[in-house]
């Protein structure tokens with residue numbers, strides 16, 4: 001994949017992921033992400049001189065355009081990436097997340113972590129290379145696990161410290177980052193034990209979801225209770241308890257991976 005695409009085709013219909021100062025230009029309705037050719041968009045070709053192709057969506061190319069500040073491009077308002085969550089389909093959200101991750105990658109890898117010299121973008125893949133010591137870097141992806149746990153007709157749900165001040169606090173599954181040298185299965189067992197004090201069995205992989213805040217890849221599992229009593233890690237959780245599937249608290253929004261896992265556990269109970 002080319003890192004910078006200097007060729008400008010004014011008639012090519014494309015998706016435009018225009019980022020500035022941590023926000024993205026979104027249109028107020030429709031598909032939200034601006035779509036069209038440069039001739040129709042009244043969008044300065046000068047601004048897209050350094051556009052980066054990040055993939056394709058619905059058979060049209062997707063371009064990342066990074067602006068130095070929130071210039072008015074006449075296509076919509078600058079918005080948080082989170083405002084797209086659950087608003088557009090998963091593939092378009094994931095592409096927007098990819099735009100943010102690639103933007104962050106280029107901004108944070110200007111200099112070599114090994115020798116300190118200036119890095120340069122490689123023109124045939126998404127990577128930065130130091131031509132002084134040959135060190136090469138790629139966009140960082142941080143694997144993390146998220147796991148829904150069932151005990152007969154009950155589900156383990158926790159109130160996380162980060163949600164406790166929300167107006168309607170959400171009760172959700174356990175999650176944590178994978179450590180260096182650890183398998184996903186070991187990570188699931190460790191995180192559950194560290195955060196809740198319980199041991200689990202029958203760990204099953206379900207699905208994954210890129211989570212670009214800022215560069216996680218969440219891998220979702222279900223598991224069943226094996227033994228132990230709930231004993232929370234107060235640094236991570238405010239509370240954790242077994243909830244009957246007929247009497248569940250406020251759950252994460254549909255579309256989130258946590259909710260998919262909880263719904264899968266509910267299905268298993270019925």
Ligand SMILES: [Zn+2]
Nearest residue numbers: 112115130133
């Ligand atoms: Zn170097």
